[in-house]
Amino acid sequence: MPPPVTHRQLRLDADLPLDCGQLLPRPVIAYETLGTLNHARSNAVLVCHALTGDQYVASTHPITGKPGWWTRMVGTGKPLDPERHFIICSNVVGGCMGSEGPASPHPDDGRPWGLRFPVITIADMVRAQAALLDGLGIETLLAVVGGSMGGMQALQWAASFPDRVRSVVAIAAAARHSAQNIAFHEVGRQAIMADPKWMGGAYPVGSGPANGLAVARMAAHITYLSEAGLTAKFGRRLQDRSGKSFGFDADFQVESYLRHQGMSFVDRFDANSYLYITRAMDYFDLADPFEGLLAPVFAKGKARFCIVSFDSDWLYPTVESRRIVQALVAAGRHVSFVELSSPFGHDAFLLDPPGLNGVVDGFLKAVEQGG
């Protein structure tokens, strides 16, 4: 039986200060919770979602009808267990599933913010989450957990609110976006902005740049998978066994798969949100305030860290996790680091839980026991 889930939206009490210098006027944050906050308020776990994720971490997605994106990790008997934890997952600010973002109505005129929405950062996302926790009466998190951009937020928590986190789990993440990461995102943004239906970001709700967004998703999706994984799953197999079409239809299964990924994505995601969130990721570099040094980022607080990478992840490869671990150790922090073997590339954090679950479960239980 799936755990009971609560969906809510909270309009923050105060304007949200942003890294760009602007204030976001009392933004709405949409979130899902599972489990019960204990009397000591010591069992709260914040799950942070990835670029195209949302708050539906363990409940049916209202648009796609698919199960929550991390039901392999979150649920009764799973490492994040509503029997034991009060689990919170909120849609990032800038997102499009109920939190304030470019598709939300602008307070002045009720029309979508569009490009009037301020450019946000990973630190802004975390600041919004902290304000949400304030609203929920939660001072300290047992753990902040996330993969990919979710892992970036988890690391940012340790930097921004070191005294509010007892542990940080960052999976398939990095402490900065590389030139190649930025390059792939820029291709996606250019694909969106090249679509005439983008209209400088001022497209009407429901008729955005679907073609451009689909191309952006296709390009990104390749980076989530490994070359070996693509070969194992599709190889050069044709859609039609009778042969090639000698045309431009999707002859190869991998083409058909990619087209499907692109087309289905546009039903559930806002193109402007895609611009803003990729921008936030590109801007992410935890070491920025310390002239490129990462260890000082983690100087404060007492959080324990669990860093997990996957050997076939070429988007945020193990070398980026090692860099984080080195900084944590240099900062005198307690860190558990595991590189897992998986054929699934970056997407392994969603798809490959057997090894991952054991690691996260053991780490969290040790934190709970104060070990």
Place this chain on the structure above:
Amino acid sequence: MPPPVTHRQLRLDADLPLDCGQLLPRPVIAYETLGTLNHARSNAVLVCHALTGDQYVASTHPITGKPGWWTRMVGTGKPLDPERHFIICSNVVGGCMGSEGPASPHPDDGRPWGLRFPVITIADMVRAQAALLDGLGIETLLAVVGGSMGGMQALQWAASFPDRVRSVVAIAAAARHSAQNIAFHEVGRQAIMADPKWMGGAYPVGSGPANGLAVARMAAHITYLSEAGLTAKFGRRLQDRSGKSFGFDADFQVESYLRHQGMSFVDRFDANSYLYITRAMDYFDLADPFEGLLAPVFAKGKARFCIVSFDSDWLYPTVESRRIVQALVAAGRHVSFVELSSPFGHDAFLLDPPGLNGVVDGFLKAVEQGG
């Protein structure tokens, strides 16, 4: 002093039979030659170009004004030396620099072929080159040389015309396109076809889908470079040292570089040609006629082979070259295989000649000496 270059177009004597089953009516082939064919007609070297290359291998490009794309390899004192060799480089059939392609006038109505142009293959490109050589009175090639898609053509020569090639030099190539290779090409094609100016391929000359083609080029360009190379060249450096714009302009140098790559490409390349040539590459699998076995492909002829890969090339990684070498050895062929170390990724075949030139020079001189 640059060697004298001859530019010509030849309309073939006969229709060109294609793998798709159609005949291409007497196509025009544009080519450049350097050097002089000797009396024995034994010094002809065919250079095959890559996806976005052309016949301007060692002379100024008429559109960009840039030097020929392989002046580091071709020229007096270089491995391909017009003092010694008669060097031929032709624009592939399906191309857009003078050879018959989708932008050429259709023989029936004089309007561009557009999507009426038949889908071509790497073997069709090679068949057109062989017909060109027939027209030039050249029966046997001292060598056929190419990198990337040029290397695919060189390998195809050994398969299609084993008795007409004395040696084959295939650099940064593969004997088939992988699922990941196909996936990246499909993103590019979708970007072009999503551009409303593509008009089902029937755009007027000079007003094609520039935005879509630029996005396609940007996505492809990332695959030509290595992650380490991008980091070394750009890292996270900003265009404007004073800081981030908190907008969607090109803040990072790598973004600006990519945008330039995309924008400058559309001045010199036809979008439909991009569709056709990427399709030809995706269809390429030398082992297709032998149920996936590669050794039988190389059973005939006496050509010697030189196979070169680069350690940072993740588009056609060394493992693909090793597969070719294994098949060649299994087929009893003489093969020299070198993996070169380079930071430049796939583009190393254009950029990194010191090691490469020594290998190609030594190999070709041994072939010339009948060694």
